[in-house]
Amino acid sequence: MADIKFRVKAHGENATKTIVKARHFEIVIDEPADLGGADAGPNPVEYVLAAFAGCLNVMAHVVAKEMNFELRGVEIDLSGDLNPARLFGLSYDDRAGYKQIVVRIKPDCDADEATLAKWAEAIENRCPVSDNLQHPTPVKIEVRKK
Amino acid sequence: MADIKFRVKAHGENATKTIVKARHFEIVIDEPADLGGADAGPNPVEYVLAAFAGCLNVMAHVVAKEMNFELRGVEIDLSGDLNPARLFGLSYDDRAGYKQIVVRIKPDCDADEATLAKWAEAIENRCPVSDNLQHPTPVKIEVRKK
Numbered sequence: 001m002a003d004i005k006f007r008v009k010a011h012g013e014n015a016t017k018t019i020v021k022a023r024h025f026e027i028v029i030d031e032p033a034d035l036g037g038a039d040a041g042p043n044p045v046e047y048v049l050a051a052f053a054g055c056l057n058v059m060a061h062v063v064a065k066e067m068n069f070e071l072r073g074v075e076i077d078l079s080g081d082l083n084p085a086r087l088f089g090l091s092y093d094d095r096a097g098y099k100q101i102v103v104r105i106k107p108d109c110d111a112d113e114a115t116l117a118k119w120a121e122a123i124e125n126r127c128p129v130s131d132n133l134q135h136p137t138p139v140k141i142e143v144r145k146k
Numbered sequence: 147m148a149d150i151k152f153r154v155k156a157h158g159e160n161a162t163k164t165i166v167k168a169r170h171f172e173i174v175i176d177e178p179a180d181l182g183g184a185d186a187g188p189n190p191v192e193y194v195l196a197a198f199a200g201c202l203n204v205m206a207h208v209v210a211k212e213m214n215f216e217l218r219g220v221e222i223d224l225s226g227d228l229n230p231a232r233l234f235g236l237s238y239d240d241r242a243g244y245k246q247i248v249v250r251i252k253p254d255c256d257a258d259e260a261t262l263a264k265w266a267e268a269i270e271n272r273c274p275v276s277d278n279l280q281h282p283t284p285v286k287i288e289v290r291k292k
Contacts, residue, residue: 001236003245006191007225010199015207018200018222022192023178029200032169044201044275045152046168051193053156054164054175058190059233061161066235075292076164079153086272087205089212090147096271097278099149101285108292120289126232129190131243133283138246139276143266146221146254 017041035084045098048133049078055129056105063122064107067115073108101133163187181230191244194279195224201275202251209268210253213261219254247279 008027010020016037020027029044031037042050053076064071080098085091105123107116124130154173156166162183166173175190177183188196199222210217226244231237251269253262270276 001229001231001234003227003229005225005227006189006195006244007223008192008195008199010196010203010222010224012203012206012220012222015211016204018203020196020199022188022196025188025192027188027193027196029196029203031204042168042171042173043152044197044204046154046171047173047193047197047200048275048278049152049154050156050166050168050173050175051190051197053154053166054193055190057156057158057164057175058162058177060158062233062235065161073292074158076156076158077153078156079151081149081151082274083147083149084274085147087208087274088147089208089268089272095277095281097274097276097281098152098283101283103285103287105287105289106292107289111291116289116291120287122235124285124287126235126242128228128230128233128243129194130285131241132194132279134285135241135243136281137244137279139249139270139280140246141249141251141266141270143251143253143262145257145262146219146252 045082049080052101052129052133053078055127056103056123059123059127060105060107063119064109067119069109069111069115071107071109075106077104078102191228195226198247198275198279199224201273202249202269205269205273206251206253209265210255213265215255215257215261217253217255221252223250
């Protein structure tokens with residue numbers, strides 16, 4: 001298959017609020033009050049978990065269909081801990097991002113445990129967001145003044 | 147500083163649409179028609195780029211303030227290519243996620259090029275989403291039937 005290109009255009013409305021255009025959609029990002037924002041939307045690292053949840057849901061269904069079991073529904077809870085010290089420039093001891101992401105997938109189905117173990121393995125291996133988080137993703141940053 | 151825990155709860159409304167709760171916010175994720183969805187929202191990998199944009203905006207302002215230059219505004223465009231072949235189980239030659247993410251940051255400011263180079267380096271080093279994408283992030287997946 002050919003590669004697909006995805007793109008977004010964003011601007012900072014202020015120091016914490018970002019307006020992102022993804023095709024015909026607008027995504028509002030902000031920080032909660034205790035992180036210095038006005039809480040106009042979920043914050044960036046909450047969107048990372050949300051993106052991961054959305055990708056896992058797609059994969060959960062794709063793989064269940066391949067494995068011929070009915071997935072009547074799926075709930076996915078995600079959490080992660082991070083230390084904001086590096087972000088604020090206070091300490092470089094910890095990494096900037098999530099130290100670990102814990103995912104709990106609750107499928108509503110009749111598949112047995114062995115089937116679900118294979119299902120989860122395939123989901124994890126083939127989910128784009130899982131891959132970009134678990135393995136290094138090259139990032140190229142260009143800066144050009146307006 | 148102490149670690150901060152972030153969490154979201156999601157459920158699949160169907161095979162492509164995911165409803166995510168992040169605190170008091172609801173995030174709707176779907177796939178466009180050409181990827182099998184009803185296009186009810188941005189798709190998971192667009193949310194990854196959006197999250198990255200939001201995090202870079204915060205860092206752009208935090209670091210500009212530390213470096214004592216006025217950041218009047220910032221535009222951030224992001225794009226990435228991925229091959230959906232692994233997702234669909236058609237080929238395992240390519241990785242599942244973005245092969246590279248290209249970020250273009252356009253600050254509106256009077257800082258010189260040398261200052262902006264240091265600014266960009268600090269942003270990249272201290273941005274949580276940048277860290278989670280560029281460096282391996284441990285993911286623990288637990289599956290438990292409903």
